[in-house]
Amino acid sequence: MIRLRCRRVVLPTPEGRHRIQAADLTLQDGRITEVVPWTTPPDVPVDEDLGELLLTPAFLDPHTHLALSAVRGLDVARYAGGNMVEDLFFHLERALLPEDVLAFSRMAALECLMQGTAVVWDHYYHADQVARACLETGLGAVVSPALQDLHGPGSDAFEEALALTASLALDKDLRAEGILAAVGPHATDSVSDALLERAVALSGKLDIPLHMHLAQSPEEVDRAFARHGVAPLHHLLDTGLLSEDVSFNLVHAIYVTPAELRRIPPGVTLTLCPSSQQQFAFPAPVHLWEDAGVPWTVATDCGASNDGMGVHRELRYLLGRPTRALAHGAGFKRWCEAPSPSTAAALHADRTRQKQAAASWEDPSWLLSRLWDIPGRLHPSGTMGRIEAGAWAHLALWDPAHPSLWPGTDLLRGLAYGDPIPALQQVMVAGQWRGVRGRFAGSLWDHARAEGWLHEAEDRRAAWLRRALG
Ligand SMILES: [Zn+2]
Known part of the structure; x- marks a missing residue:
């Protein structure tokens, strides 16, 4: 059993959305066994303090x-x-x-x-x-x-x-x-x-x-x-x-x-x-x-x-998606046939209507639930994609001060709308951290090259294509 402490954890809300809160997590046998949100740190020793980093479902x-x-x-x-x-x-x-x-x-x-x-x-x-x-x-x-x-x-x-x-x-x-x-x-x-x-x-x-x-x-x-x-x-x-x-x-x-x-x-x-x-x-x-x-x-x-x-x-x-069809629609055709402030304004009004009608498509929580909560309900072995008791401990750790998330004032939006991958510090699968924190991709790649996986894949690919395509 290990206990993690983090000041920024993405937790699910009862309304099906997400919030960021300080919390302690207890992990055992690949699962999250307990989540304790806090405003002042509990007086309990922890195995790992993740400080100000952002902990999310992977x-x-x-x-x-x-x-x-x-x-x-x-x-x-x-x-x-x-x-x-x-x-x-x-x-x-x-x-x-x-x-x-x-x-x-x-x-x-x-x-x-x-x-x-x-x-x-x-x-x-x-x-x-x-x-x-x-x-x-x-x-x-x-x-x-x-x-x-x-x-x-x-x-x-x-x-x-x-x-x-x-x-x-x-x-x-x-x-x-x-x-x-x-x-x-x-x-x-x-x-x-x-x-x-x-x-x-x-x-x-x-x-x-x-x-x-x-x-x-x-x-x-x-x-x-x-x-x-x-x-x-x-x-x-x-x-x-x-x-x-x-x-x-x-x-x-x-x-x-x-x-x-x-x-x-x-x-x-x-x-x-x-x-x-x-x-x-x-x-x-x-x-x-x-x-x-x-x-x-x-x-x-x-x-x-x-x-x-x-x-x-x-x-x-x-x-x-909500506005992608506009350039193919009747309003844009009218603009092409008669460019004017009024055809442009009509087009923009149509754009606003489309966005309002599909407002949820722009909600960071709604977007992130496509990668977390919804696929996380698919397997009866246990919940994934949510940080809650009983769920698989599949986690991602991010640097919220990284340039790709800076200034970090709305981190859910930064994750959903931005290009956050360079801020990724580490991934945990079934309760085990993978790679080395802070140089995650590089550490995985160093290991892969040391194992000879790249050369094996290249040699096998060349032989396979020769067999299949001549
Ligand atoms: Zn397929």
């Missing part, structure tokens, strides 16, 4: 494919006209060795930690190697072995993937390091209803979430209509499987309608990957998700189509 990234950072910078434009997942990734993924997944995932896991992320929800093939990469680098994870039976690189190995899911979920050594499991059907078109039913049953039996892509491509829509006569989400709702007592993390939800969204039952969370969706498709209609009252989060997806693993960066997309 970020959670609810959808990644760590190994695909190895594809970053490849000439994806050659393939982007079609279905990038099937034309490029499936082809490359068939040539991947388990050792490649380990080597590539280590590199991406380091990047995630350096960006203030404590836990990624990774969905991939050879997921035991993803778990090992997270264990070696110190990143927490919810690992989902990819399940496919209709098509895709894993379609002849779904029984093994189901067995691996169960063994990862039951592995106490991994759990102690914050590495958990979820059941990972790949997508509605690559998984049969029979396999999906088994996946949902396994989620229920192991009490772990189900993590799946949903409605991400026109090909998926095409297959849903060919098989079931309706769109992907419509069919998923019709199966009745979403009503089971399981936590669902459904990712992308691009080709969805308001009528479908209104039918989504409690227990389903949607995940938006705006930077990635801008590359492989277009950003999902998140305003319709919000209108339908469905809880939703943001995630990076992967280095191949993002191109970064900094989940905090995704908040910028949300900040701009």
Whole structure:
């Protein structure tokens, strides 16, 4: 058991927001066991006094494919006209060795930690190697072995993937390091209803979430209509499987309608990957998700189509959403046809209306809850993304006097709106500090180079691309 003291701790409020207050935290077995807010320090000895630093929940990234950072910078434009997942990734993924997944995932896991992320929800093939990469680098994870039976690189190995899911979920050594499991059907078109039913049953039996892509491509829509006569989400709702007592993390939800969204039952969370969706498709209609009252989060997806693993960066997309459509609307067209003070004023009035109608999208607490509270409710093993008793001890420590947060008069706004990553001092995963405080990224990188992880990843990447692309 250790007791931490800090004069600036981000605590949740009963209204679902956040406040900054001095507090002592007691940590044991990877969890926060007690939080004692104070105005004058209690007369109790502490193991570590963090002084004036800022202690927050670490970020959670609810959808990644760590190994695909190895594809970053490849000439994806050659393939982007079609279905990038099937034309490029499936082809490359068939040539991947388990050792490649380990080597590539280590590199991406380091990047995630350096960006203030404590836990990624990774969905991939050879997921035991993803778990090992997270264990070696110190990143927490919810690992989902990819399940496919209709098509895709894993379609002849779904029984093994189901067995691996169960063994990862039951592995106490991994759990102690914050590495958990979820059941990972790949997508509605690559998984049969029979396999999906088994996946949902396994989620229920192991009490772990189900993590799946949903409605991400026109090909998926095409297959849903060919098989079931309706769109992907419509069919998923019709199966009745979403009503089971399981936590669902459904990712992308691009080709969805308001009528479908209104039918989504409690227990389903949607995940938006705006930077990635801008590359492989277009950003999902998140305003319709919000209108339908469905809880939703943001995630990076992967280095191949993002191109970064900094989940905090995704908040910028949300900040701009209320006014982004204005330059494409009728008011701007009127301004172009007849530039004048009155067409400009009308446009500005429209801008003000849009901002007022979506005021919550500019609330720092609302934005940060996409990286903290909402993804933190997804896994039944315990709360993440909140500093409260019973939650996982996944924490981030910041220097509030750093130039990127200075003058630090509204630190929640600085975290939500700014570029705070250079002020990151250290990340804690499952109660263990990672890296060296104050030179966090550098210390992780020194360790990675000393272990030879960079050279291994580079050698394996070159050999893999030769095998896959010739
Ligand atoms: Zn994905």
